[in-house]
Amino acid sequence: MQEFSGQVAVVTGAASGIGLAIAHKLLAEGANVALLDFNTEGLTGEFGQGADNVLPIGIDITDENRVSEVMQQVVAHFGRIDILVNCVGITGATNIKSHEVSSENLQKVFMVNFMSSFFTAKAVLPIMLAQHYGRILHIASIAGKEGNAGMLAYSASKAAVIGMTKVQGKEYAETGITVNALAPAVIRTPLVDAMPEAQVTYMTDKIPMKRCGTLDEAANLAAYIVSPKNSFTTGFTFDLSGGRATY
Numbered sequence: 001m002q003e004f005s006g007q008v009a010v011v012t013g014a015a016s017g018i019g020l021a022i023a024h025k026l027l028a029e030g031a032n033v034a035l036l037d038f039n040t041e042g043l044t045g046e047f048g049q050g051a052d053n054v055l056p057i058g059i060d061i062t063d064e065n066r067v068s069e070v071m072q073q074v075v076a077h078f079g080r081i082d083i084l085v086n087c088v089g090i091t092g093a094t095n096i097k098s099h100e101v102s103s104e105n106l107q108k109v110f111m112v113n114f115m116s117s118f119f120t121a122k123a124v125l126p127i128m129l130a131q132h133y134g135r136i137l138h139i140a141s142i143a144g145k146e147g148n149a150g151m152l153a154y155s156a157s158k159a160a161v162i163g164m165t166k167v168q169g170k171e172y173a174e175t176g177i178t179v180n181a182l183a184p185a186v187i188r189t190p191l192v193d194a195m196p197e198a199q200v201t202y203m204t205d206k207i208p209m210k211r212c213g214t215l216d217e218a219a220n221l222a223a224y225i226v227s228p229k230n231s232f233t234t235g236f237t238f239d240l241s242g243g244r245a246t247y
């Protein structure tokens with residue numbers, strides 16, 4: 001019997017990086033997985049047109065109505081939703097001071113990083129409440145705990161995700177649903193590759209292990225957080241930072 005046999009997971013941002021690694025991990029451990037991303041070519045390239053245990057769905061996750069429609073599509077297809085992992089995220093403009101940040105860019109980053117996680121959680125919570133079971137994992141960032149200079153929009157949007165996790169953890173604590181976040185430092189993914197080298201060095205220099213985390217390390221911890229075993233921790237932001245955050 002595999003850890004996630006019979007369970008259904010929704011992973012956003014599943015075409016790349018951390019979301020892709022988590023989707024593969026959950027599939028390997030027996031889950032049926034709905035893969036949400038606006039990069040449909042990436043989804044098809046990774047998962048083909050879809051075996052029985054995968055449901056690739058093209059979606060702009062910032063479209064609230066479409067999010068709610070897609071969650072109903074997942075339930076119609078797989079029968080339930082046990083797990084939601086929110087991995088969609090963008091950095092927005094980086095390496096700039098707060099007085100140089102445009103309101104448009106800040107709003108876009110909040111829409112993608114914070115509002116989309118609110119939309120997906122809002123859509124799956126009624127489904128999980130009816131099942132008396134659920135695991136929600138929001139991927140935040142150490143930037144949300146500490147604030148990375150040069151990354152106002154990103155840091156503030158991830159702090160908002162951490163705040164939402166605390167609220168939701170408490171609100172659903174007696175329902176069989178846990179809501180947690182994960183705050184990675186730098187994990188080597190395309191998102192990091194797209195950042196200016198100076199910004200990446202600024203971040204790895206602060207990591208006592210002096211390296212990026214790996215996708216396997218991220219997927220292993222995420223899989224534990226959304227497993228049935230993780231039943232007495234909610235509203236918590238798990239650390240994945242090579243010793244940078246010891247709180």
Ligand SMILES: NC(=O)c1ccc[n+]([C@@H]2O[C@H](COP(=O)([O-])OP(=O)(O)OC[C@H]3O[C@@H](n4cnc5c(N)ncnc54)[C@H](O)[C@@H]3O)[C@@H](O)[C@H]2O)c1
Nearest residue numbers: 013015016017018038039060061088089141186187189191
């Ligand atoms: N990589 C890191 O070092 C690191 C560190 C801390 C936190 N994080 C967080 O982890 C998450 C995943 O990061 P990653 O490095 O794997 O990123 P990534 O860029 O590799 O993957 C993000 C995915 O989200 C998709 N996406 C972006 N906007 C979308 C939208 N509006 N609708 C639908 N899909 C959309 C992209 O197509 C992509 O497949 C993000 O929330 C990021 O902030 C990453």
